[in-house]
Structures are given as structure tokens and as C-alpha cells.
Amino acid sequence: MARTALVTGASSGIGREIARELDKRGFRVILAARREDRLRELAEELSDSRVIACDLSRREECERLYEETKAERLTVLVNNAGFGKLGRFEEIPLDDELAMIDTNVKALHILTKLFLQDFIREDRGYILNVASSAGLMPGGPLMATYYATKAYVTSLTGAIYEELKQADSSVSISALCPGPVDTEFNSVANAQFGVKSISAEYCAKRAVEGLFARQLIITPERGMGLAAKAAQLAPRRISLAITGQLQSGKQKDKE
Numbered sequence: 001m002a003r004t005a006l007v008t009g010a011s012s013g014i015g016r017e018i019a020r021e022l023d024k025r026g027f028r029v030i031l032a033a034r035r036e037d038r039l040r041e042l043a044e045e046l047s048d049s050r051v052i053a054c055d056l057s058r059r060e061e062c063e064r065l066y067e068e069t070k071a072e073r074l075t076v077l078v079n080n081a082g083f084g085k086l087g088r089f090e091e092i093p094l095d096d097e098l099a100m101i102d103t104n105v106k107a108l109h110i111l112t113k114l115f116l117q118d119f120i121r122e123d124r125g126y127i128l129n130v131a132s133s134a135g136l137m138p139g140g141p142l143m144a145t146y147y148a149t150k151a152y153v154t155s156l157t158g159a160i161y162e163e164l165k166q167a168d169s170s171v172s173i174s175a176l177c178p179g180p181v182d183t184e185f186n187s188v189a190n191a192q193f194g195v196k197s198i199s200a201e202y203c204a205k206r207a208v209e210g211l212f213a214r215q216l217i218i219t220p221e222r223g224m225g226l227a228a229k230a231a232q233l234a235p236r237r238i239s240l241a242i243t244g245q246l247q248s249g250k251q252k253d254k255e
């Protein structure tokens, strides 16, 4: 019987490419996101898949996704659905930020909790939480909430990683921390990248390799991993000032 993976945010970008990568490795892939037409299009090219349209910013939809898939005894859970918004903190609409927290933080938290309990019971399974290089930085001026959501993801994932290690568990958990990736992220965030981006295909390939190599933090581009380390070592205020400078280059009106 084929092993099964669930990928959230599979209708576009990194999630779509991770689904393709897992399909290449012989997985049956459950595809989740809001845009059902996109998921069905992807499902047509995969060898064995299932589509579940859901809005993960809603707790009951996260729980429904779990209830509808738990019998499939997943081997891999990829918490990838997420988005960002660029702008000064006081200017971004509160509703947008709360939806971001619901999607980037709460949905990932709920699905990790529910599936991890099953994985631990069976002493098997892999979880890939899609964070960002933003999650390795002390903060992100002009994307304050987005950076904070991703810091939550790296912090949560690291703590669970250590708990699993201490329990001598076979269950694995990783955080994917890429820098800029060429996807629909920018059009949703109303941003442009100030530095060179990598392709979603390359990012997904490195993500899946890192996942099965049981890496805690997966940084697809070496340069970004080093930059994140430097930012962690530098005094916090200097790091924030540098990140703020880089972030201001993402504003579209600066074109």
C-alpha cells in the first residue's frame, strides 16, 4: 500500500511542488487548500491523490481536515499553508493580521497537535512545518506579524523536536526556513523581493530531502542559512536595523 502524505497549501507555490516531489517518491498525496479547481488540476497530473478544499484559517475546518484524513494513517504531514502582508504595523488591517495568525500559527498548531498524537502512538511519521528564514530572525520591520508567526513555527518545531529526541521517538519534525522563493507569495503580500529568489521546485526538492534526513532546520539556500546565523549572533538592535533596511526594498512603491 502506498504511503500517504497530507500537504496544506497545495494549490500553489512551495506546497504544490512539495506535493509533486512526494508523488515522484511514490506517495499518495492529499491536497488541501481553499482553491479546489487548482487542487483538482494538480490531482490530474499526480498518480494517486485526493483533494480536500478547506479554509484553514477556521479552527473547525482544521479539525474537519484531520477527521477526514486520520483513517489514512499518514506518513507525512506538511503544514505549508500561509501568507504574509507587507506594511507598517499600524497600517495593516487587523482582520488581515488575525487571518494570518489563524493560518500561519493556529492551523499549523492544531494539525501538528492532532497528527503528532497519532504519530507518537504508532512511533512513526514525519512532520514538515513550513516556516521561513523570517522565523530565524529577531524580528521583521514592515512584516512584523509575518515574522512573528514564523518565529512561532520555528520555536514550536524546535521544542517538539527535542521532546521527541528525549523520548527516543522515531517520529521526526522539521522546520523549512527558505529565503525568497518565486511563488504567488509576493502578489498576496503586495511585495517584491529585494534579493534573488530560488524556484519553488528547488525549494521543494531540498525540503523533502531535509525532511527524510530528519533535519531540524532546513535552509534550502546555503547563503540564507549563514545570513540567519549572522543575524542571530549580532546584537538584536543591529539585526533589526539591517532587516528593516532589507524589508524596505520589498515595498512596491519604491520601484
Ligand SMILES: NC(=O)c1ccc[n+]([C@@H]2O[C@H](COP(=O)([O-])OP(=O)(O)OC[C@H]3O[C@@H](n4cnc5c(N)ncnc54)[C@H](OP(=O)(O)O)[C@@H]3O)[C@@H](O)[C@H]2O)c1
Pocket (backbone or CB within 6 Å): 008, 009, 010, 011, 012, 013, 014, 015, 032, 033, 034, 035, 036, 038, 054, 055, 056, 057, 058, 080, 081, 082, 083, 084, 103, 130, 131, 132, 133, 177, 178, 179, 180, 181, 182, 183, 184, 185, 186, 188
Ligand atoms: N515565497 C517565499 O518567499 C516564502 C519564503 C519563506 C516561506 N514561505 C512560506 O511558504 C508557504 C507557502 O507559501 P508560497 O510561497 O508557496 O505562497 P503561495 O504560492 O501564495 O501559496 C500559499 C498557499 O497557502 C494556501 N493558503 C493560504 N491561506 C489558506 C487558508 N486560509 N486555508 C488553506 N490554504 C491556504 C494557498 O491556497 P489557497 O489560496 O488556494 O487557499 C496556497 O496554496 C507559506 O507558509 C509561506 O509563508 C514562503
